[in-house]
Amino acid sequence: MKFYMTPGSCSTAIHIILEEMEEIFEAHIVNLPAGDQFKPEYLAINPKANIPALVRPDGTVLTEVAAIAFWLGRARKRGQFWPANLEDETRALETMIFVTSSLHGHGFARIFAPGQFSADSQAHATIEAQGRALVQKGFGIVNQTLEGRKWVGGDYGVADAVLFYVEFWADKIGLALPANLLAHYRAMLARPAVSQVLREEGYAPDKLGQRDRV
Ligand SMILES: N[C@@H](CCC(=O)N[C@@H](CS)C(=O)NCC(=O)O)C(=O)O
Structure with a gap:
């Protein structure tokens, strides 16, 4: 398979899943x-002009983190x-x-790319603050769903890698994680495939997950 990715982005979730499943794939970095x-040449593969994209063994292309994760989780191994x-x-x-549409699409997108929401640069600080508030509120909701469970879907699975990428982004920008999310994030960081992917993407896994909960 051919995997189109960017280090430190939402494609990290799919990268982790591919490694966990010991899939054989060619990684293509999209800068x-x-x-x-x-x-x-990239639009011919993915006209949405975003990553991740996965070219499957039969040559068909899958996009969207949640759909790729679902297909890998359900159909492979x-x-x-x-x-x-x-x-x-x-x-x-x-x-x-919820992670891909609300936390990423509404929350983190406002924090990382306020210019997508307003051309007026004076509005950007407010948009960014709205993004932080949306993420914090959303984290509170996911935190409740993790009460009493270590992994999202009962046992470890692809949804955990999807949740991981927003936890990782929170860590990168200094946003505290509530208790259950912090425990989930640290459990992910302890997985060999996760630290391997983070190192391959240019991060030092030992320095992550240090911050205390709110
Ligand atoms: N809904 C898509 C969103 C994918 C997305 O937004 N990817 C970002 C990187 S995290 C991207 O490719 N952005 C393109 C750009 O910045 O121009 C998904 O869940 O896969």
Whole structure:
């Protein structure tokens, strides 16, 4: 498979899943700041001009973190990384959709790219603050869903890698994680595949997960 990714981005979730599953893949770095995502050769693969994208063994392309994670979890490695019962499957999907659409699409997008929400640079500080508030509120909700459980879908699975990327972003920008999320983040950091991916993407896993909870 061919995996189109950018270090330290939402594609880190898929990178972790591919490593955990010991999949064989070719990694292709898309340099977002340089605008690689808008080049005709990349648009021919993914017209959405974003990462991640995964070219599957049959040549078809999958986009969207939640969809790629679902397909890998459900279809590969005998579903070992996807819950076996309907309730846990549904909860895993619920968390993946909330992470990608609300926490990332509404919250972190405002923090990292306020210019996408207003061309007026004077409004950017307010937009960024709105993003932080949305993320904190959303983290509180996911924190409750993790009460009494170590992993999102019962056992460890692809939804945990999806939740991980927003926890990692919070750590990078100094946003405190509530208790259950911090425990989940640290449990992820302790997984060999996660530290391997972080090192490959240019991070020092030993320096992460230090901050105390709110
Ligand atoms: N809804 C998409 C969002 C993907 C997305 O926003 N990716 C970012 C990187 S984290 C990107 O490629 N941005 C393109 C850009 O900055 O121009 C998904 O969940 O995969």
